[in-house]
Amino acid sequence: xxxxxxxxxxxxxxxxFSLGMFTxxxxxxxxxxxxxxxxxxxxxxxxxxAFSHFSSGNHAGQIYAIFVIMLAxxxxxxxxxxxxxxxxLFHTIDVEAAETLxx
Amino acid sequence: xxxxxxxxxxxxxxxxxxxxxxAFSRNIIYSAFSLLGTFMGxxxxxxxxxxxFVAAVQLLIYVGGILVLILFAVMLTxxxxxxxxxxxxxxxxxxxxxxxxxxxxxxxTVRETPWVKAKExxxxxxxxxxxxxxxxxxxxxxxxxxxxxxxxxxxxxxxSRKEIKx
Numbered sequence: 637x638x639x640x641x642x643x644x645x646x647x648x649x650x651x652x653f654s655l656g657m658f659t660x661x662x663x664x665x666x667x668x669x670x671x672x673x674x675x676x677x678x679x680x681x682x683x684x685x686a687f688s689h690f691s692s693g694n695h696a697g698q699i700y701a702i703f704v705i706m707l708a709x710x711x712x713x714x715x716x717x718x719x720x721x722x723x724x725l726f727h728t729i730d731v732e733a734a735e736t737l738x739x
Numbered sequence: 740x741x742x743x744x745x746x747x748x749x750x751x752x753x754x755x756x757x758x759x760x761x762a763f764s765r766n767i768i769y770s771a772f773s774l775l776g777t778f779m780g781x782x783x784x785x786x787x788x789x790x791x792f793v794a795a796v797q798l799l800i801y802v803g804g805i806l807v808l809i810l811f812a813v814m815l816t817x818x819x820x821x822x823x824x825x826x827x828x829x830x831x832x833x834x835x836x837x838x839x840x841x842x843x844x845x846x847x848t849v850r851e852t853p854w855v856k857a858k859e860x861x862x863x864x865x866x867x868x869x870x871x872x873x874x875x876x877x878x879x880x881x882x883x884x885x886x887x888x889x890x891x892x893x894x895x896x897x898x899s900r901k902e903i904k905x
Binding site for chain 2: 637638639642643644645646648650654655656657659661662664665667671672674675681682686689691695699701702703705708709710711712713714716719720721723724729
């Protein structure tokens with residue numbers, strides 16, 4: 637682990653990805669699931685920027701990271717709007733409660 | 740151990756610990772505020788990777804935008820006093836098993852792969868180069884991004900407004 641090694645950044649990304657995955661798998665609260673998705677996107681961004689910094693020498697990875705951040709902002713806006721709509725309809729945001737389509 | 744290495748360890752610690760708080764905290768308010776530490780830690784990691792512009796964008800959009808949006812959604816959908824039920828979790832043990840195996844495989848892969856490194860790693864200001872790239876080789880995705888954001892904005896407004904019935 638040192639700031640001059642690629643592998644330390646990849647390990648940080650792996651840990652963030654696993655924690656985000658754990659959040660998405662276990663939470664029953666829709667907002668928490670969205671938080672887990674944000675963690676996963678951040679870990680992917682760390683990998684993009686780390687590979688771009690240590691291997692290629694150009695900044696294509698940084699540009700991809702900026703696009704990912706942009707899409708994360710759009711995803712958060714639409715996702716939270718859907719959560720608010722579900723809350724108005726069911727008065728809960730438990731993801732197991734919104735199962736009207738099953739019937 | 741020099742100062743920059745110590746700062747790097749500190750930033751990594753803050754990032755991982757606050758991400759753990761997001762994953763394990765019982766209170767959704769704590770989860771949402773821990774996300775602040777994660778986002779700022781990731782911005783610090785970008786600084787260590789020589790990506791100054793991406794770090795600034797991370798601070799502006801994640802901390803200034805997405806985090807505030809998440810906090811608004813939490814405040815709008817919860818009675819804050821009901822701490823016990825705000826952040827229910829289910830199926831933790833099987834999820835921990837799956838995630839444990841997964842993170843073991845990932846770290847083994849990272850350790851055993853012989854990564855090819857560039858001859859010399861440069862630390863230079865990136866903003867001008869990124870701006871040039873957005874207006875030359877990435878012009879089409881850049882314009883499409885504005886369309887995506889417009890669509891997301893209209894979609895969010897349509898989804899979250901209350902329907903007024905006569």
